[in-house]
Amino acid sequence: MAGHSKWANIKRRKGAQDAKRGKIFTKLIKEITISVKEGGSEDPSANARLRLAIQNARGANVPKDTIERAVKKGSSTDTANYFETTYEGYGSNGVAIFVECMTDNLKRTVQDVRAAYTKFGGSLGTNGSLEFIFDRRSVFNFPFPEGLDVEEFELEMIDSGAEDVEIDDNYVTVTADVSDFGAIQKKLDELNITPETAELQRIPNTLVALDDEAFQKVYKLIDVLEDNDDVQKVYHNIDMTESQMEMV
Structure with a gap:
């Protein structure tokens, strides 16, 4: 994934600016609401899409009460079909x-x-x-946890299906095939790592x-x-x- 580190940095900078404008909050809240409506459950443990949506919202510092309102809205019969x-x-x-x-x-x-x-x-x-032009990839971003050995961590990720592990200024970007999203998520859970973002992205080649x-x-x-x-x-x-x- 040559050049992906630059792309990750662009996404991080742009994401921070979007948060200042409040736009990213709106998009994350919509995803939570739709995840409940489509998944038919307010329980993240029984609704994988909702769990991921909440995780990404927390990573962007969306307030807890805002997340809870979005979840409740998803169960409302008045919510539009998207x-x-x-x-x-x-x-x-x-x-x-x-x-x-x-x-x-x-x-x-x-x-x-x-x-x-x-x-x-x-x-x-x-x-x-x-x-x-664009490859669909699983992408996870998070600060590198204190106390972990870098080489051991990279091997753990590769064994779980990661195609690329980049650490730039103590910030990690893990990239994997779409089919390995669940395996990477499971391994991060085992390591007690909660990504700031975990999503399917379209990476330009x-x-x-x-x-x-x-x-x-x-x-x-x-x-x-x-x-x-x-x-x-x-x-x-x-x-x-x-x-x-x-x-x-």
């Missing part, structure tokens, strides 16, 4: 942009997403058009370098998409420089 959908396309300068949505109105969502691509010089493509002017243009599209309430995650394949990371 659909998961994805959109794939290109921004300006050939940047690939993959959008994951959760919506109660598919018509509204596709109109909003298409309008954003068009407004900022991009084009919405067909589903599957970016499969060759080819990157596009942009000058600052081109970067600012395409990032306007990404920003608008991320601000859409129906959008849960946006992935892109920009090879961001340190100065460009500061811009966002």
Whole structure:
């Protein structure tokens, strides 16, 4: 997974900024509510998706009472039915942009997403058009626990199915195949490690370098998409420089 450490750092920085805007809270709360509705249980031990949603919310410091309200909302008969959908396309300068949505109105969502691509010089493509650019991977992020031996920890992860274990500034990113998500989660539980985030991500295998002017243009599209309430995650394949990371 060459270059994944930079990508992980981008995700961490962007995640911190999203938290300041309150956007990440909204998306995490929605995932909790839908996990209850879809899983049919308020008990995390009987609802794997809910357990993961709560874990990610706690990792982002969502207040406990907010999490509890989201769980209760999921059991309410008044809660809307949501659909998961994805959109794939290109921004300006050939940047690939993959959008994951959760919506109660598919018509509204596709109109909003298409309008954003068009407004900022991009084009919405067909589903599957970016499969060759993004690899779906299980990704776990957390601070390295005190007292653990680094080499022993890395071996434990590899034995559990990890493809890559990166430790950057005492922060760990474990990457594995989608099918090994459960095995990695189980091993972390055994080691009493609670990840800040544990999710399926779309990792770009080819990157596009942009000058600052081109970067600012395409990032306007990404920003608008991320601000859409129906959008849960946006992935892109920009090879961001340190100065460009500061811009966002």
